Amino acid sequence: MIGVVVDSGCDLPDEVKAKDNVREVPLKIVLDGKEYRDNIDISTSDLLEYMENKFPKTSLPRPPEIGEAFESLYEKGYNEILFIGISSGLSGTLDQVKSYVRDFSEKHGDSKIEVVDSKNISVGSGLLAMKAIELIKSGESFEGVVKDILGSVRKAKVFFCIPVLKYLRAGGRIGKVTATIGDILDLKPVITVGEDGVYHSVSKERGMKRAVKSSVEKLIHFIDGNRVLNIAAYTSDKSEKTMELFRMAVSEIKAAGLSHIITGQISQSLVCHTGPGLIGVAAILE
Numbered sequence: 661m662i663g664v665v666v667d668s669g670c671d672l673p674d675e676v677k678a679k680d681n682v683r684e685v686p687l688k689i690v691l692d693g694k695e696y697r698d699n700i701d702i703s704t705s706d707l708l709e710y711m712e713n714k715f716p717k718t719s720l721p722r723p724p725e726i727g728e729a730f731e732s733l734y735e736k737g738y739n740e741i742l743f744i745g746i747s748s749g750l751s752g753t754l755d756q757v758k759s760y761v762r763d764f765s766e767k768h769g770d771s772k773i774e775v776v777d778s779k780n781i782s783v784g785s786g787l788l789a790m791k792a793i794e795l796i797k798s799g800e801s802f803e804g805v806v807k808d809i810l811g812s813v814r815k816a817k818v819f820f821c822i823p824v825l826k827y828l829r830a831g832g833r834i835g836k837v838t839a840t841i842g843d844i845l846d847l848k849p850v851i852t853v854g855e856d857g858v859y860h861s862v863s864k865e866r867g868m869k870r871a872v873k874s875s876v877e878k879l880i881h882f883i884d885g886n887r888v889l890n891i892a893a894y895t896s897d898k899s900e901k902t903m904e905l906f907r908m909a910v911s912e913i914k915a916a917g918l919s920h921i922i923t924g925q926i927s928q929s930l931v932c933h934t935g936p937g938l939i940g941v942a943a944i945l946e
Contacts, residue, residue: 662796662805663738665729667721667753668698668927669746670778670785671894681738682793683729687753687929688719695719698929704897707928708936715830716932720752726760730773740772740802742809744789748777749857774806776813779857782926783892784818787944791889812944817882819852819862820940821871822896827935828859850874872905872939876912879941883918887946892922896931896938905939913941 663681666672670684677684686697691710696702710716733741743761748754754777761773778785791812795805822828848871849861862878865871879891893913895906906923913921926938 661736661738662740662742662802663733663736664789664792664796665733665741665743665757666786666789667745667751667757669751669753669781669930670744670789671783671924671926671930672786672789673922673924676786676790676793679793680736681733681796683733685721685726685729685753685757687721687751687927689928689932690717690719696928698927702928704925704928704931707931708897711827711932711935715827718929718932720756723756723760726757727764730760730764734768734771739768739770741774742792742802742805743773743775744778744785744792744809745776746781746785747779747853747857749779750781750853750859772802774802776806776809777857778816779813779855780816780818780853782818782820782930782940782942783894783922783924784816784853784942787890787892787922787942788812788816791944814855815946816942816944817852817879818940818942819850819875819878819882820894820934820938821848821850821865821868821875822934822939823848823868823937824935825849827933850878852878868905868937868939869908872909873912875939875941876909876916879913879943880916883943883945888918889944889946890922891918891920891943892924892941894924894926894938894940894942896926896934897936898925899936902937902939905937909939909941
């Protein structure tokens with residue numbers, strides 16, 4: 661039987677994470693030296709309240725936490741396991757998992773493990789995992805699932821925009837000069853993850869409304885008339901201003917003739933690097 665493991669940065673919907681053959685490894689948030697498990701030990705509202713005056717940090721999962729996910733699947737008979745994680749260019753989690761898997765494979769000689777770098781972030785990675793889960797449900801072999809998912813990495817894309825750049829700057833994920841100039845001019849970059857697995861700005865817009873519209877436009881351009889397997893729209897929080905922009909993004913997607921939109925919030929570990937007000941859209945092609 662085939663199981664799927666993801667890290668919490670993939671932002672899988674709760675109903676998908678609840679499946680018997682799916683496990684999630686939580687990333688960590690560090691506030692004043694104390695660690696909190698992503699989506700478990702802290703709420704987004706509490707995190708954002710902390711972020712009003714301080715910058716949080718994030719931390720990688722430890723081997724026992726990774727092991728809990730893999731071992732629990734193996735004990736249930738899932739000896740073929742696919743791990744899909746957020747881009748190795750944005751997090752060291754994938755390397756942690758690869759290191760653990762070497763020991764796991766030696767311990768369980770009948771196991772088959774494949775570790776996939778999604779070259780993506782948030783639900784962009786999650787859509788890839790969701791495709792794998794559906795392939796498994798359809799009866800596809802482990803080798804077939806792995807081949808399909810590896811070939812689908814470039815078929816998944818996420819675009820997002822945020823109102824302030826100081827959190828990306830603090831985390832070293834965007835240039836300090838770029839962030840400072842952007843804040844002064846009220847420029848909101850539309851950001852994606854490139855084929856190299858790191859952040860790239862694909863446009864700069866004056867104000868969040870234009871940035872949200874541009875994000876959707878970039879996604880529609882990525883789709884370019886191809887058949888869409890799944891499409892999603894996510895936020896970092898549920899404040900009134902954020903939800904107004906979120907509803908606008910959903911309306912823009914529907915106006916392009918796309919429906920059945922998966923919606924949700926990004927994990928707290930990702931909020932640490934974006935702050936409040938994020939609007940993200942993503943799609944995976946058939």
